[in-house]
Amino acid sequence: MTIVMISSMHQSGREDLAQALARKTGWPVLSREEMLDGARKLGIKMGRLEMAMLKAPGLSEKLAREKEVYLAFLTATLCEKTRRGNLIYHGRAGHLLLPGVSHRLRVGLTAPQEVRIKRTAQALNLTPDKAETYLSQLDEDVAKWIRYIHRVDGRDPNHFDLFLNLENMGLSNAAGILCSTAELPDFHPTPVSLKLMEDLNLSSQTKLRLALDERTLQADLQVHADNGVITVTYPPDQAKVASCIPQVLTELPGCREIQCTMAETNILWVQERFDPKSENFGRIIRLAQRWGAAVELMRLIPAEEAPMGVEGAAGESEYGYGRRGCALADDGGVQDDEPERSVDDGGMDRTQEELVDLGRFGGRHTVCGDYDQVLTRVQTSGRYTLVVIGEMFMSKGNSARMRQTRELALNIRDRLKAPVITADELKSQLLFGKRQAAALLGYLVLTVFIYAIVFANQKPILDFLGGSLHQNFKVLAAVAVAVFSPVLAFVYGNVSGLTLKIINVD
């Protein structure tokens, strides 16, 4: 079984190369366009996804979810097709699909710009100038698409096994190179790569089933498949969907066992305004990725700033979006308007989108009022591994803000019995940065110095603690031990703690 993934920009000859290779090998060809048709038939809003690249303000967490479903569809389809044998796939970024599978040959293809312009001009009946403009704009759009869908630079050579330039090479020779490269043992399936394909297939099929079923489409579920065992993890406040999951996944081919588990490692992030580009976001994501945790957002709108009619004081969980109700057959694709949402959502939408994109979204809440409402909401929300209190009480003075933040942290800690930390403390206590590296070095030098002093002066020290000198300085010896022991424990403790942080043990 060999999988050849040919990627290129528009009108660079990827389809021709795929066909030339197919003629040489007899392997079936699958194009991105066929995939798109399949995705549309499933109800995946491909048009919205594609147009989001042209109309950037349209990006939203809904699209981020759509993207996940699309990727699951691509993966599942490729896995199914290759199960029957070899496959040649060509598209914009096929080389980024089936990540980790070693028996796929990832091919990049380029052609001279003038050739691309000529082909475009002919195909679309454009003047060469217009064709050039068309290509340059499209190349930008496609690069943006790849960054959005795969979160990498599509032209990064690290993601290719082979990159061909058709400037001085005929299609037949290029296909010959691909043919002989694909026959190398390096690209033959191994038990490990075949197992990875099976796991990828099963997890993608599971994601698709869950995303397309009305009972589970609104849930934020993490899916993992290993040797036929599917683990679906859901956030604590979406526990209602747990009972539906086995029903939705009934008779899923390849599934031996389904395990539904509530996410144990949840980080609750409480803040007044969110920004996915902020330092706090970066810190929390680093921690969430390290722990494999979902991040739940809770926004506090101070009572005096609460917009009328947005939400009650008790706050509500916000999952209200329907994704699959988009079949073109019902309304021809012309949908009624939804009620306008609050314009100022405190950055929740953008932050949620980013979290969904990173697979770390664990829910969101907005609470209007003061911190009593936060406490009530927190208590009913579920279990948390960590609660991070970000920038709160921003309208207050500095001292009032610090006092109220501290009080809120203490109250949450008392009620939830969960560790509570401020965003400022997050870095110093749980993450390892330059400052921690400097501290580790300092404490390490101090520890070595103390041990060197102690071991170089063992005789006088032992004399002072229990020998002839001790008789004259009994009290002083006791005081020295009382002071020295905790100092050494503190210094050595810091060295150990910081070292453990480097290896991600908290």
Next chain:
Amino acid sequence: MSYQCDILIVDDEPIVGDRLKAFIKKDGHRVETFVDPSAALKRLEEKDFDIVISDIRMGEVDGIQVMQHVFQSSRRTKVIMITGYATLELARESLTKGAFDFIAKPFKLKEIRRTIEKAMESLEKSSPRISREAVVG
């Protein structure tokens, strides 16, 4: 204040024309709908419309051809392309060939209203002809 426009809608799915017509007429515009693109082309030869909303995939005559036909008789007309098969390639092709905007189905009605408003603004800037009949919105 908004202005009345002559809008032609062509989509081979009758429901699209029906829903759009009912919605757009509420804003005071004059709307004609066609499910047969050939009939739409004939009508376009008889009359210059301010805005044409056209589906792209429609059997024998596609939306790009409709747009090119529109531009042969009226360069000022704004053409809005709608399609359930939107891709970046198709959108860029439409825009390069002169489409005013490109909207992927499914879309919300407010999206088409916003696009029509933008097209009207553009028409007003490029030609005073639009200002012929003011309607209080």
